[in-house]
Structure formats: C-alpha cells, structure tokens
Amino acid sequence: MLNYVLDYIPYIVIALCLIYPLRTIIYDQFQAVLSKKKDIDVASAGGFIPLLRILHAEQGATVTSNLPFENTISVVNSEVMKATLQIGDRPIGLFKFLVPLIGEDNFQIFDAERAARFKKVSGPAFGQEVLTTKYDDMRSIGIDLIKRWEESLNLQDSVIIRMQEECLEFALRATSKAILSTDTPQDLDFKKFKQSYDATLSGLFDKQFGLLDDLREEELQQSLNSFLTTLSKLINDRKNKSTEVENTEKPAYVKDLLDILLTENDPDTGCPFSDEMIRSIMSIYLTAGYHTTGVAIPFTLFALTQNPEAKARLQEEIDEVLQDRLPTLEDLSKMDCLTQVIKEALRVHPPGTFCARLIKTGSVLSKAVENFQVQTDNTTILYCIPLYHENPSYFANPQKFDPSRFSRENIKNIKPNTYCPFGFGARMCPAERLAMVDIKIMVCMIMQKFDFELAMKVEDVQMEERFVVMAKNDILIKLKPRSGINA
Numbered sequence: 484m485l486n487y488v489l490d491y492i493p494y495i496v497i498a499l500c501l502i503y504p505l506r507t508i509i510y511d512q513f514q515a516v517l518s519k520k521k522d523i524d525v526a527s528a529g530g531f532i533p534l535l536r537i538l539h540a541e542q543g544a545t546v547t548s549n550l551p552f553e554n555t556i557s558v559v560n561s562e563v564m565k566a567t568l569q570i571g572d573r574p575i576g577l578f579k580f581l582v583p584l585i586g587e588d589n590f591q592i593f594d595a596e597r598a599a600r601f602k603k604v605s606g607p608a609f610g611q612e613v614l615t616t617k618y619d620d621m622r623s624i625g626i627d628l629i630k631r632w633e634e635s636l637n638l639q640d641s642v643i644i645r646m647q648e649e650c651l652e653f654a655l656r657a658t659s660k661a662i663l664s665t666d667t668p669q670d671l672d673f674k675k676f677k678q679s680y681d682a683t684l685s686g687l688f689d690k691q692f693g694l695l696d697d698l699r700e701e702e703l704q705q706s707l708n709s710f711l712t713t714l715s716k717l718i719n720d721r722k723n724k725s726t727e728v729e730n731t732e733k734p735a736y737v738k739d740l741l742d743i744l745l746t747e748n749d750p751d752t753g754c755p756f757s758d759e760m761i762r763s764i765m766s767i768y769l770t771a772g773y774h775t776t777g778v779a780i781p782f783t784l785f786a787l788t789q790n791p792e793a794k795a796r797l798q799e800e801i802d803e804v805l806q807d808r809l810p811t812l813e814d815l816s817k818m819d820c821l822t823q824v825i826k827e828a829l830r831v832h833p834p835g836t837f838c839a840r841l842i843k844t845g846s847v848l849s850k851a852v853e854n855f856q857v858q859t860d861n862t863t864i865l866y867c868i869p870l871y872h873e874n875p876s877y878f879a880n881p882q883k884f885d886p887s888r889f890s891r892e893n894i895k896n897i898k899p900n901t902y903c904p905f906g907f908g909a910r911m912c913p914a915e916r917l918a919m920v921d922i923k924i925m926v927c928m929i930m931q932k933f934d935f936e937l938a939m940k941v942e943d944v945q946m947e948e949r950f951v952v953m954a955k956n957d958i959l960i961k962l963k964p965r966s967g968i969n970a
C-alpha cells in the first residue's frame with residue numbers, strides 16, 4: 484500500500500507546482516461561483532418580482548441586501564403591514580419615471596398629510612352615488628364590445644379575441660367615463676388617444692431602464708404631447724360646459740372627479756386647483772385605473788378557462804340571477820360567486836407589482852416589527868403583492884385557484900393584512916369599488932353571451948412586468964355563441 488502511495492508522490496508534486504502559480508486565478512474563479520448569487524439583478528432574474536422571489540427565498544421575510552434601490556428593504560410579513568397601515572408617505576424616486584406625464588408635484592408623492600387632505604376632498608368621486616350615476620354608461624361600453632364580437636360571430640362559428648387588448652380598451656373608456664364624465668367630445672379619436680397613451684406609458688417605463696433608442700424617444704415625445712393635448716382639451720371642454728351650466732339652471736347632479744377638481748378649492752392652497760394640478764391628477768387616476776382594470780378582466784377569464792368547476796358554478800349563478808336581462812348594479816352586488824371568482828383571480832394574478840412606504844426618520848412603528856429589522860430611519864419598505872398572495876402560510880395551497888377562500892364562511896380565515904391587490908392602509912387604492920364593478924360587468928356579460936376557452940398554449944400565457952403585470956403575448960380567448968341576453 485505504501486509503495487502504491489509513494490508511486491504517486493512525483494505526480495502530486497508536479498501537480499502542486501503547476502497549480503501554485505495559478506492559485507490566484509483559481510481562487511478568483513471560486514469566489515466568482517460563490518458570489519454569482521449576489522450578482523443577480525433585475526435583468527438576470529427575469530424581472531423585479533422574480534428577483535424579489537429569489538432574494539426572499541435566500542434572506543427570509545425581510546430582504547435587506549441586493550435590492551436595486553438605496554435605503555430600501557422588502558418585507559413579506561402581515562405584522563409589518565399592520566404596523567405600517569397608518570404610514571402615508573411614499574418614496575419620491577419610485578414614480579420619477581412618470582414625471583413627464585404627471586408632473587413633478589403630483590399626488591402619488593404627496594406627503595401623508597397632503598394626500599389625506601386631497602383624499603378627503605376627492606373621496607366622494609368614488610362613492611356609491613357616482614357609481615350609480617355612471618353605471619349605465621360604463622355597461623354600454625361593455626355592450627359595444629360584445630356587439631362587435633357578436634358581429635364577427637355572425638360570419639363564423641367561433642372567433643378568437645385578443646382579450647387583453649380589447650379589455651384595455653374597455654378599461655380606458657370606462658375609467659374615462661367614471662372620472663371625466665360621459666360627455667367626452669364627439670371629435671375625440673379614441674383609438675389615437677389610446678395609442679398615444681399606450682406608447683407614452685410603455686416609453687416612460689422603458690426609458691427609466693435606458694431601453695429607448697432615438698426613434699422610440701421621438702415616438703415617446705410625440706405620444707406624450709398628443710396625450711397631454713387631448714387630456715387638456717377634455718378638461719377645457721368640460722370647464723366651458725360647467726360655466727354654461729352655472730349660467731343657466733343647475734341640474735341635480737352628482738359630482739365626478741373632474742367636477743370636484745373644477746369646483747372645489749385645493750385644500751393645500753385654499754384656492755381653485757391649478758390647470759396643471761388638474762391635468763396631473765386626471766393623468767394619475769387614468770393611469771392608475773386603466774391598465775390595472777384592463778388586465779384584471781382577461782386574467783379572470785384565463786383563470787376560469789383553467790378551472791372548469793369554478794366556471795360552471797359561476798355560469799349557473801349568472802344564468803339564475805339574470806336570466807336573459809342585462810346586469811344591474813344591484814345584480815352585481817348580489818352575485819357572491821362572481822365576487823369570489825374575481826377576488827381569487829386578483830389574488831393569483833394581481834395586476835399591481837408592489838406598494839411602497841417611506842418610513843421617515845422619527846416615525847413610530849409598533850414594537851411588533853422590531854424582529855423584522857425595520858429601522859425607523861428614512862427607509863423605504865417594499866411590499867411585493869404577489870409574494871403575499873403566494874405565501875403558503877397566508878394562503879394554503881396558494882397555487883390552487885379556489886374562489887371559495889372568499890366565501891362568507893371562509894373569508895374570516897384569511898389573515899388580515901395578507902390580501903392586498905388594491906394595496907393597504909392610508910394609501911390604499913381609492914377606486915376598489917369602481918374597479919370591481921368594471922371587472923364584474925365584463926366577466927358577467929361575456930359569460931352571459933358566450934362559451935369561451937383559451938385559444939393558446941397555457942405556457943404561452945407569460946407575465947411581463949410593465950407599469951402593471953401584463954400578459955406578454957396577450958390572452959387569446961375563443962368565443963362561441965350561447966343563448967343569452969339580447970343586449
């Protein structure tokens with residue numbers, strides 16, 4: 484045995500001599516392998532949400548390192564969300580990319596007190612009264628779309644719809660109706676308005692990552708100008724109309740958001756809202772309501788195509804409640820199964836990526852958050868919405884699409900501060916009710932009129948992080964006629 488080992492000694496010595504001069508290179512390579520995980524960034528992770536998924540898997544509920552922003556941590560914990568419910572400040576940098584669209588001084592980054600004062604004034608714009616007044620108009624937009632699809636169906640047995648694209652159109656129209664009123668000018672070229680808006684949002688989003696070449700930069704500037712000019716025209720038309728109405732007899736009228744901005748004082752200055760601020764606020768509300776609602780509808784339909792039992796149950800409810808008539812606002816509020824399906828779809832496919840709060844120096848947080856390394860020292864907390872929704876300690880079997888989680892019996896079992904498609908606390912979405920009605924109108928009327936199935940491979944339904952999480956290749960839905968209402 485000893486002889487056997489001795490035979491190899493010369494080889495070992497030669498190998499060591501060869502390796503020794505290369506020791507630094509080998510060490511560097513070894514370090515590179517070890518640190519590879521640390522180098523992971525948004526691009527190599529495949530997006531910001533996948534990056535957060537990886538970092539949370541490595542670091543636990545609180546991620547304090549390797550985030551692409553300074554003084555920022557990411558937390559997936561209901562106690563931390565609870566402790567920060569009252570915090571109403573956001574970090575300024577987060578929405579900087581939208582400044583060309585919404586201006587430097589914009590509601591998204593109003594500090595807590597200013598935002599609260601504004602919300603008090605604008606709150607009624609999303610109340611029940613406005614919803615009731617606007618409901619028929621919003622539903623008519625849905626009916627227009629459905630009629631268009633039916634016309635295509637007259638010529639063939641089935642039709643394939645780019646559902647995301649179509650529902651984005653619905654969402655932009657419905658949100659405009661809700662906040663800008665029904666009397667949008669006749670000469671508005673809606674397609675152009677939508678195109679310029681889409682190009683603006685997409686251009687601004689990519690620009691922050693340095694992804695615009697000169698051609699797209701030029702396109703962005705043109706689209707932005709076109710969008711802002713049209714928006715100003717809409718606002719001015721309405722302003723003139725308000726004066727006409729004021730000069731004549733004032734009808735009993737429920738104020739929408741634009742009415743409020745045109746008639747109330749800015750609580751911050753005590754003077755009328757400036758034209759610039761009105762345009763900024765309208766831009767923010769449109770932007771916040773458009774893509775979010777527009778993607779929520781196709782993702783709900785997609786989830787139903789993959790869950791035939793839930794689909795059959797919902798179909799039964801729709802047929803039972805509505806028989807052959809159009810859904811009223813009251814009908815929609817009675818349809819429990821519809822609400823549960825949409826809530827579960829928003830859990831599995833939340834349009835929003837993350838919420839953010841700035842914990843200013845001196846903010847007082849409850850003791851409960853001490854364990855989560857949240858310093859009250861000018862720190863931004865990110866709350867990644869999908870990570871809350873897919874956490875198995877909050878939602879058992881989270882990958883399963885199970886609308887019954889939101890049934891009257893089960894909903895009390897959902898841990899508070901874990902379900903957050905519309906955000907949470909002081910800066911929660913002010914238009915949850917409006918958004919739910921918009922989604923319900925479309926899902927309900929589509930199911931009343933059509934049988935539907937997915938018209939693409941499931942694996943081709945891919946998420947793409949834009950301003951919201953969108954379907955990269957759209958969601959293709961095949962529609963076939965079924966006996967239903969005569970809209």
Ligand code: HEM
Nearest residue numbers: 771772775776779835838904905906907910911912914918
């Ligand atoms: C499915 C549809 C929608 C979803 C999923 C959604 C989601 C969200 C989320 C996650 C936030 C951030 C909340 C936070 O920071 O805690 C937010 C804020 C906001 N949303 Fe929505 N939203 C939807 C529809 C709408 C609509 C239709 C409008 C208006 C017409 C709207 C207006 C706003 C505004 C103005 C804010 C900022 C609130 C603030 O800064 O205090 N959203 N939304």
